[in-house]
Amino acid sequence: MKNKKTSTGGLSLIFIDRQEVVEMLPNDWKAKAKSITDTLLATQSDAARKKLIGENEDLWRSIKGVLAKVSHDKCWYCETADVRSDNAVDHFRPKGRVAGVASHQGYWWLAFDVKNYRFACTFCNSRRHGDGGTTGGKADHFPLLDGSQRAGGPSVSISIEIPMLLDPCDYVDTTAIWFDETGQVKVNPEVLAVDDNASDRVCISRDIYHLDHVRLIEARKRIFLGVLDMCDRADNALLTYKSTQDPNARTLFRDSINSLKRMKNRDAPYSSVAICAVKGYRNSSPSAKLVAEA
Known part of the structure; x- marks a missing residue:
């Protein structure tokens, strides 16, 4: 990992x-x-x-x-x-x-x-x-x-x-808060x-x-880490498919990307946290980059 x-x-x-x-x-x-x-x-x-x-x-x-x-x-x-x-x-x-x-x-x-x-x-x-x-x-x-x-x-x-x-x-206000892998609230420095x-x-x-609130922090943390794990799953599946052409790996990659997209949807639990996770991980994960920029 x-x-x-x-x-x-x-x-x-x-x-x-x-x-x-x-x-x-x-x-x-x-x-x-x-x-x-x-x-x-x-x-x-x-x-x-x-x-x-x-x-x-x-x-x-x-x-x-x-x-x-x-x-x-x-x-x-x-x-x-x-x-x-x-x-x-x-x-x-x-x-x-x-x-x-x-x-x-x-x-x-x-x-x-x-x-x-x-x-x-x-x-x-x-x-x-x-x-x-x-x-x-x-x-x-x-x-x-x-x-x-x-x-x-x-x-x-x-x-x-x-x-x-x-x-x-207020759209500008909605960009001011950032969430990290600990579930804590941070300021988005770009908004400064x-x-x-x-x-x-x-x-x-x-x-x-x-x-x-502690329970809220824990819920955000679960979503954030869940997104990162899903990105890793997609990345690993992509690497496997490129090296073996295994159709199961191709399917796993695409299914994982679809799951990431659903986690960002407005109706998903703590979708704003999922968006932060995807955007924050995009420089390390090809899958996160794909979903973040789509």
Whole structure:
């Protein structure tokens, strides 16, 4: 077995196209969301707004299935799929309050904006203690870069903000995290060329999304090493076929390549980890190079 040297580069988190979600929503849902938002904008009292949001929270819950379908039932933050978990519709910008910012009333005007929704597992969405002493969960956290302005109401565009949390709906953000053979979260150094704060954002996102949960690390490690082993199997089969012309070796090589491709598919378990493994191994493995560049 060859020495498994891996490098960095490439996509690491699944990218969720918000426009795809919007197009899947029924028109009556969009109309109702707009109507409630219009009412919110016309409401002057914080208490009245909170009451209105609370009375209509079933609206975002009603499209949880749509959000799940886009990601093949996997959490948008950590890519875990668990049919036993009561996965939630997370408001990326918290609707009621912002942790650590006592003066902020939350991004209430985005409470019914589907582009502010993220499909999240329990450990990414809620504050939990995990194995190995880890703690995480997004809850009401939405930290910004030091010095960044924060939108305090609908009259101020959220584009003034520089979030420290990586967003699965932002393609550049999805390239910032890299996974290695230990299953740990790393920063992709190639992203530093376009985001000076990538290292800090990866660290903060790891902690808040609870991406260092021990069981999650172990699951990523199994996928990563499984990909490397499959690459070795394909490489060995290819060498055997070239030297012997054994048709069984040819079949094994092609079947192994097909398996690698399936491991990278968006519906596969922790496909982002498989993508990292293939790309990181491409300089050592002809099979990984073939699949990475296909």
